[in-house]
Amino acid sequence: MNIALIAHDKKKDDLIRFVLAYKPIIEKHALFATGTTGKRIGEETGLSVHRFRSGPLGGDQEIGSYIANNNMDLVLFFRDPLTAQPHEPDVSALIRLCDVYSVPLATNMGTAEVLVKGLERGDIEWRSVVKDKEE
Numbered sequence: 001m002n003i004a005l006i007a008h009d010k011k012k013d014d015l016i017r018f019v020l021a022y023k024p025i026i027e028k029h030a031l032f033a034t035g036t037t038g039k040r041i042g043e044e045t046g047l048s049v050h051r052f053r054s055g056p057l058g059g060d061q062e063i064g065s066y067i068a069n070n071n072m073d074l075v076l077f078f079r080d081p082l083t084a085q086p087h088e089p090d091v092s093a094l095i096r097l098c099d100v101y102s103v104p105l106a107t108n109m110g111t112a113e114v115l116v117k118g119l120e121r122g123d124i125e126w127r128s129v130v131k132d133k134e135e
Helices: 009-019 035-045 059-068 088-100 109-121 126-135
Strands: 001-006 030-035 049-050 076-077
Touching: 001 009, 001 035, 001 059, 009 035, 009 076, 009 109, 030 035, 035 049, 059 088, 076 088, 076 109
Parallel strands: 001 030, 001 076, 030 049
Antiparallel strands: none
């Protein structure tokens, strides 16, 4: 499965800890991330991560394009709800695309844990069936 990993600045450390905690599950999948987040995940976990641009420079939109083209299966986006983001319209568009294309999305650690546990059990594999029907 293709998994997008995104985190606002104040949530990057949380995402790194999360990826390390669930590395045995996450490492079995193709990982994609926005710029700095992807760099840090690669450096601090040793995992291979395809990096897009940073979020404010279009990375959120690049991931959104993958979603719209049925090339992304799961999005873990650790958002900082207490800090204004200059690219908030892009963030909203990304979340909307997850809703439109039924891509599982976690915006906090609690929901991410549920999704990754479901991924481990195979509960999220239904998405590949949806993709097959659309082709």
